[in-house]
Amino acid sequence: xxxxxxxxxxxxxxxxxxxxxxxxxxxxxxxxxxxxxxxxxxxxxxxxxxxxxxxxxxxxxxxxxxxxxxxxxxxxxxxxxxxxxxxxxxxxxxxxxxxxxxxxxxxxxxxxxxxxxxxxxxxxxxxxxxxxxxxxxxxxxxxxxxxxxxxxxxxxxxxxxxxxxxxxxxxxxxxxxxxxxxxxxxxxxxxxxxxxxxxxxxxxxxxx
Amino acid sequence: xxxxxxxxxxxxxxxxxxxxxxxxxxxxxxxxxxxxxxxxxxxxxxxxxxxxxxxxxxxxxxxxxxxxxxxxxxxxxxxxxxxxxxxxxxxxxxxxxxxxxxxxxxxxxxxxxxxxxxxxxxxxxxxxxxxxxxxxxxxxxxxxxxxxxxxxxxxxxxxxxxxxxxxxxxxxxxxxxxxxxxxxxxxxxxxxxxxxxxxxxxxxxxxx
DNA sequence: CACAGCATCCCCTTTTGGGGGGATGCAGCA
DNA sequence: TGCTGCATCCCCCCAAAAGGGGATGCTGTG
Numbered sequence: 292x293x294x295x296x297x298x299x300x301x302x303x304x305x306x307x308x309x310x311x312x313x314x315x316x317x318x319x320x321x322x323x324x325x326x327x328x329x330x331x332x333x334x335x336x337x338x339x340x341x342x343x344x345x346x347x348x349x350x351x352x353x354x355x356x357x358x359x360x361x362x363x364x365x366x367x368x369x370x371x372x373x374x375x376x377x378x379x380x381x382x383x384x385x386x387x388x389x390x391x392x393x394x395x396x397x398x399x400x401x402x403x404x405x406x407x408x409x410x411x412x413x414x415x416x417x418x419x420x421x422x423x424x425x426x427x428x429x430x431x432x433x434x435x436x437x438x439x440x441x442x443x444x445x446x447x448x449x450x451x452x453x454x455x456x457x458x459x460x461x462x463x464x465x466x467x468x469x470x471x472x473x474x475x476x477x478x479x480x481x482x483x484x485x486x487x488x489x490x491x492x493x494x495x496x497x498x499x
Numbered sequence: 500x501x502x503x504x505x506x507x508x509x510x511x512x513x514x515x516x517x518x519x520x521x522x523x524x525x526x527x528x529x530x531x532x533x534x535x536x537x538x539x540x541x542x543x544x545x546x547x548x549x550x551x552x553x554x555x556x557x558x559x560x561x562x563x564x565x566x567x568x569x570x571x572x573x574x575x576x577x578x579x580x581x582x583x584x585x586x587x588x589x590x591x592x593x594x595x596x597x598x599x600x601x602x603x604x605x606x607x608x609x610x611x612x613x614x615x616x617x618x619x620x621x622x623x624x625x626x627x628x629x630x631x632x633x634x635x636x637x638x639x640x641x642x643x644x645x646x647x648x649x650x651x652x653x654x655x656x657x658x659x660x661x662x663x664x665x666x667x668x669x670x671x672x673x674x675x676x677x678x679x680x681x682x683x684x685x686x687x688x689x690x691x692x693x694x695x696x697x698x699x700x701x702x703x704x705x706x707x
Numbered sequence: 708c709a710c711a712g713c714a715t716c717c718c719c720t721t722t723t724g725g726g727g728g729g730a731t732g733c734a735g736c737a
Numbered sequence: 738t739g740c741t742g743c744a745t746c747c748c749c750c751c752a753a754a755a756g757g758g759g760a761t762g763c764t765g766t767g
Contacts, residue, residue, distance in 0.1 A: 415630035419622025491664035
């Protein structure tokens with residue numbers, strides 16, 4: 292069956308370019324294109340799309356929110372993100388929202404069609420720097436856990452307990468040492484990690 | 500400068516195939532090949548490799564452990580994993596250990612050289628199903644963090660600020676609302692997430 | 708020995724978390 | 738229409754927890 296594609300992109304010129312680029316490929320069918328997330332949310336479900344090509348930077352509701360909501364009504368929809376932004380935050384949020392691939396606009400023309408094909412085949416096409424960022428997410432989570440900063444064994448042990456949700460007193464009991472001692476260790480951890488609160492420390496521990 | 504490559508692969512036939520495939524490409528130089536992780540750890544540092552092509556399933560020390568240890572002495576070494584296994588666990592552990600790419604053996608011949616080039620350029624080449632698994636890692640962490648509980652937009656926004664290390668007063672100022680209001684939202688967040696502290700909430704937010 | 712790093716413990720102030728209440732506006736539904 | 742639920746906003750009290758800073762002893766090592 293021919294995959295049904297929608298396009299969500301606010302710049303009219305870019306949108307029309309995308310549509311004609313996609314339409315030129317006989318293997319898929321463009322069933323709709325929208326300039327805003329709100330418009331897409333309203334009209335897309337009736338079109339039963341299989342794929343969506345989505346800009347992130349939309350006026351009003353962002354592309355990321357749009358993905359999340361589209362997925363509510365169209366759980367099998369596969370989304371390819373298209374953006375000029377390469378910052379990690381957007382990448383992770385888009386992937387978490389349910390995107391299946393992430394291309395930067397720079398390499399649209401050469402990769403768009405193959406990327407959609409790849410998605411259909413169960414892949415996850417990404418621009419190379421995006422892919423590297425994703426991989427580095429894993430590097431960081433490991434680095435933070437073991438070798439980024441020189442925490443003493445005791446400090447590491449205590450930080451571990453905090454990440455598990457223990458309060459200082461519980462950690463103290465668990466380790467059989469005094470409450471105040473734990474507190475001092477925690478203060479040292481904060482100094483070494485350059486943070487001022489437990490929340491920040493936990494964040495650093497979990498993802499660098 | 501010509502990238503210096505090493506190969507770690509226990510099957511002699513496959514190893515020799517790899518070496519000749521790589522050697523046939525004039526843009527890189529194979530400086531060593533090893534049948535075990537132990538052998539590689541002992542001899543690789545003296546060869547100053549830039550890239551490593553690594554099997555995961557090695558006798559003795561696994562390829563994953565090998566990566567981690569090689570990275571200790573050769574922090575700039577980029578590693579391309581080569582394996583027959585596609586299970587998520589190995590993928591994530593390899594990436595955490597510091598691998599930059601992950602290919603399944605099936606598509607070695609067609610992608611190996613381009614994958615190494617991609618790594619050199621800051622990319623993260625992955626077989627499509629591997630990439631999809633990585634992406635699904637993010638889907639899952641989102642599903643756990645939010646599908647299970649429905650935080651309101653405002654609550655999500657505030658939790659986001661807490662994750663960034665703000666204290667309640669800072670978040671209040673940042674949002675231009677009252678301190679007590681923020682506190683109320685935070686309490687609601689805790690109730691919905693079934694946690695009793697900021698640290699726990701942050702952990703749930705970051706990884707479900 | 709002096710010194711650095713670690714683990715331990717104590718005092719003081721600020722911030723949180725757990726209870727309450729109460730008010731508004733908005734969407735959906737009988 | 739009025740009712741109900743939900744999100745948002747604000748306020749109070751109080752006890753517990755967390756953060757800052759200071760201090761002691763113990764172990765290595767130059």
